[in-house]
């Protein structure tokens with residue numbers, strides 16, 4: 001993996017939420033505020049795309065914590081094959097983690113995100129009855145649990 005001028009490398013598994021939301025602050029002025037993305041909560045401000053591979057998109061970002069620019073490798077767990085996620089990617093991370101040389105990229109961290117129900121529906125588009133029934137049961141059980149506690 002090349003990295004001529006960007007020395008840090010970041011592996012991100014999963015997808016990031018970019019959906020905006022609004023929050024109302026107490027005080028004189030009510031101000032609209034955007035929900036932070038997963039990367040922003042880790043102190044990274046995402047920039048332009050600098051490359052793409054078979055299963056990843058690589059973007060440049062600035063890091064508050066590291067006080068430098070980093071490369072962020074974003075991998076969709078929906079799109080990448082199981083073999084890559086379970087075998088090749090962990091191996092790549094292990095190898096890169098062990099590299100400590102002035103002229104090579106340095107691995108900083110991996111962030112794995114989980115998928116929301118909306119992500120699954122967007123991807124699969126059609127939810128079969130078996131899955132729909134299972135999810136609905138889980139939902140009803142959770143609501144019942146809350147109701148039992150008078151919530």
Ligand SMILES: Nc1ncnc2c1ncn2[C@@H]1O[C@H](COP(=O)(O)OP(=O)(O)OP(=O)(O)O)[C@@H](O)[C@H]1O
Nearest residue numbers: 001002003006009051052053054055056058071105
């Ligand atoms: N640390 C980095 N610094 C700068 N650019 C990078 C860095 N890592 C990756 N890139 C850029 O992103 C591209 C995609 O990288 P990625 O590791 O996903 O795939 P690849 O190794 O090029 O190919 P493949 O997916 O087939 O193994 C690279 O070709 C390179 O241009």
